[in-house]
Amino acid sequence: MSAIFDIYLLEALINGVLLGGVLALLALGLNLIFGVIDVVWICYAELIMMGMYSMYYLYSVYHLPFVVVAIISMAGVGVLGVLLHVIVIQPLLGAAPINQLLATGGVLALLQSTATITFGIDFKNLGIRLPVIEIADMFVSYTRLLAFGVALLGMVVLYLFLSRTYTGTAIRAIAQDRQIMPLMGVDTKRIYIITSAIGGVLAGLAACLLVLQYDVHPFIGLTFGPITFMICVLGGLGSMVGGFIAAFVFAEIISVGGLYLELEWGYVFAFVFFIVMMFVRPQGLMGRRS
Amino acid sequence: MSKLLPWIAGAALVALPFIYNSPYPLHIIVIILIWSFVYTSWSVMGRFGLVSLGHGGFLGVGAYVNALLWNNFGLTPWIGIPLAMLAAAGLAVLIAYPCSRFRITGHYFALVTMALSAIVLQVITATRDVTGGSLGYTPQRVPGGSSLFAFQFTDKETWYWIALAIWGGGLFVRWYVDRSMMRYALEAISEDEDAASAAGVHVTAEKLKITALSAAMTALGGALYCQYQMFISPDTVSGISASLQMVFASVVGGIYVLLGPTVGAVITIMLAEVLRIGFGTAAVGWDNFVYGILLVLFIIYLPQGIVGSLMAKLRGARVGS
Numbered sequence A: 001m002s003a004i005f006d007i008y009l010l011e012a013l014i015n016g017v018l019l020g021g022v023l024a025l026l027a028l029g030l031n032l033i034f035g036v037i038d039v040v041w042i043c044y045a046e047l048i049m050m051g052m053y054s055m056y057y058l059y060s061v062y063h064l065p066f067v068v069v070a071i072i073s074m075a076g077v078g079v080l081g082v083l084l085h086v087i088v089i090q091p092l093l094g095a096a097p098i099n100q101l102l103a104t105g106g107v108l109a110l111l112q113s114t115a116t117i118t119f120g121i122d123f124k125n126l127g128i129r130l131p132v133i134e135i136a137d138m139f140v141s142y143t144r145l146l147a148f149g150v151a152l153l154g155m156v157v158l159y160l161f162l163s164r165t166y167t168g169t170a171i172r173a174i175a176q177d178r179q180i181m182p183l184m185g186v187d188t189k190r191i192y193i194i195t196s197a198i199g200g201v202l203a204g205l206a207a208c209l210l211v212l213q214y215d216v217h218p219f220i221g222l223t224f225g226p227i228t229f230m231i232c233v234l235g236g237l238g239s240m241v242g243g244f245i246a247a248f249v250f251a252e253i254i255s256v257g258g259l260y261l262e263l264e265w266g267y268v269f270a271f272v273f274f275i276v277m278m279f280v281r282p283q284g285l286m287g288r289r290s
Numbered sequence B: 001m002s003k004l005l006p007w008i009a010g011a012a013l014v015a016l017p018f019i020y021n022s023p024y025p026l027h028i029i030v031i032i033l034i035w036s037f038v039y040t041s042w043s044v045m046g047r048f049g050l051v052s053l054g055h056g057g058f059l060g061v062g063a064y065v066n067a068l069l070w071n072n073f074g075l076t077p078w079i080g081i082p083l084a085m086l087a088a089a090g091l092a093v094l095i096a097y098p099c100s101r102f103r104i105t106g107h108y109f110a111l112v113t114m115a116l117s118a119i120v121l122q123v124i125t126a127t128r129d130v131t132g133g134s135l136g137y138t139p140q141r142v143p144g145g146s147s148l149f150a151f152q153f154t155d156k157e158t159w160y161w162i163a164l165a166i167w168g169g170g171l172f173v174r175w176y177v178d179r180s181m182m183r184y185a186l187e188a189i190s191e192d193e194d195a196a197s198a199a200g201v202h203v204t205a206e207k208l209k210i211t212a213l214s215a216a217m218t219a220l221g222g223a224l225y226c227q228y229q230m231f232i233s234p235d236t237v238s239g240i241s242a243s244l245q246m247v248f249a250s251v252v253g254g255i256y257v258l259l260g261p262t263v264g265a266v267i268t269i270m271l272a273e274v275l276r277i278g279f280g281t282a283a284v285g286w287d288n289f290v291y292g293i294l295l296v297l298f299i300i301y302l303p304q305g306i307v308g309s310l311m312a313k314l315r316g317a318r319v320g321s
Helices: A002-037 A044-061 A066-092 A097-119 A142-164 A166-176 A188-213 A221-235 A240-260 A263-280 B005-019 B023-046 B055-073 B077-101 B106-126 B156-179 B181-191 B193-198 B203-229 B239-253 B260-283 B286-301 B305-320
Strands: A132-135 A138-141
Touching: A002 A044, A002 A138, A002 A142, A002 A166, A002 A188, A002 A221, A002 A240, A044 A066, A044 A097, A044 A188, A044 A221, A066 A097, A066 A188, A066 B286, A097 A221, A097 B106, A097 B239, A097 B286, A132 A142, A138 A142, A142 A166, A142 A188, A166 A188, A221 A240, A221 A263, A221 B106, A221 B239, A240 A263, A263 B077, A263 B106, B005 B156, B023 B055, B023 B156, B023 B203, B023 B239, B023 B260, B055 B077, B055 B106, B055 B203, B055 B239, B077 B106, B077 B203, B106 B239, B156 B181, B156 B203, B181 B193, B181 B203, B193 B203, B239 B260, B239 B286, B239 B305, B260 B286, B260 B305
Parallel strands: none
Antiparallel strands: A132 A138
16 A cells, blocks of 8 residues: 555656746746846736747647747747836836836736637637656656756756856846946846846746646636746745745645645645745745845 | 815715615625725735735635634624634734744735735635635525624615725724824834834834734625625635735725725726626626726826825925915
8 A cells, every 4th residue: 555655656756846847947037037127027927828828829720830839939928028028117117116016917917808808718728638658657747748858958048048148147247236237338228128038938938838738718827826926935036046946845845735635735835835934034045135 | 174074975975875776886886885995904004015915815814704604603793704804813913923023025025925815715715615615605695685693684775884884994994093103103114124113113013013904904894795795706805816906906096095995996896897887798808908007007107096196286286376
């Protein structure tokens, strides 16, 4: 009896790692935006939803090849990110941080209702069924494995971009000191726009991976949104390494908690864990707070 | 004259059902009054820079605790509602105390409280054997429909007076806080916590008081909504959407003025109703679409809200003349 039990636990642990990869990717874009521009995009998960709809329509309705669809969707969400920055965030850069947060809350309502009006409230499915791999009596979904791999790849590419290119260096420099960089001849406005575009593209990438696993509907953002913010805060807002670790911790809690009880309880445990951690380490796992 | 105005307006509101008691408009007014009270409750702390996205949680606790006590133990709402308010206040203190101790403010406070409303939503959904989950929950009706003991009334007039009294009470609490020493303490805290603390303000105690007050009032609003509608679902009374809705209406009306949240409630509810009646099911989603745009525009161009900006204009005109 206990042997069977352990296999389920191991399966849950492995699925947790795979989920963690995707959650880490979700948190990455938000962390980048926060670290560099110092705003929280409450509507981040809704950008992902728009990417998922774009994937669905281009692939299932217009029958374009998957890779082309993925590239168009990523670029599309990237453009949305830039628009969000230019239209909503830029006028509010000098305002109280909480106003920026609430304004993106308005964008959340806007995107959600746009999706409701344009696409309807029914669940839409891409209709791709990838096989389930069986390893030593454990079932691991190929989709999740793929998502995990691509998420890791995306993170490596972002890391190389930030550490090896001139623009990447400028982005990291701004994240370190907002006041001094304009004096050093860095065009802050341009860097913010580039960062927003990258944040959007990362959301688009997450959309490509999530649409393989979940049906898309206008309220799907409320499923990932809270968990993404909690990962970022737990990791220390702006800290990418912290976000990465937090994503895996959260994913394991959800996956293992969901094994013993229902899936909602996995989320409840994760949220409670988050609140407890906020009191133990309010600056986040790897955070630096002024 | 301006001293008398609130009393005249109040008397006119109390007398309204004697002159005009068409059920549908009265229903809309009751709904507006209940939500006005909830939004006012949010603004009691929101106006001091304590932007909470956890009030959806308090609203849910208020609605569900009271309804569950009634259905399972037959406990009258006269006791159930105060218990629900206590539960919400306790939950608020549980969150606010460490938040204040560890200096979780601004962004962080909003995100931590957001986690709270997400937890309440998930717990209600997960305990579906008791709460009915996402299908919603109905308090048991008493035979005959109306009972003071069960706090259930069939006629709209009674509900109108109850909602009016609660709303008036909410305005009074906010007005009272406005005139108390607490206001100065909280304003000082929102400007600079260290300076306030150095000046002898007990930061944590002040924050806890206002948070517990605001949470208890919100729970009362949730319970009242449940008793009036006789149906609650986790998505309407808890979660992040409910929290954002409170913030949105308050910001549109103006969080720094007494009647701001009320005006916000009138605007948002009327907008939803007009769209619903005018366009039927084709209007699904449009009210949120308009809210979203308005929220963004208001925060960028009119952060004081409608009433706040109007009052600032009037004041400016008076000073100018």
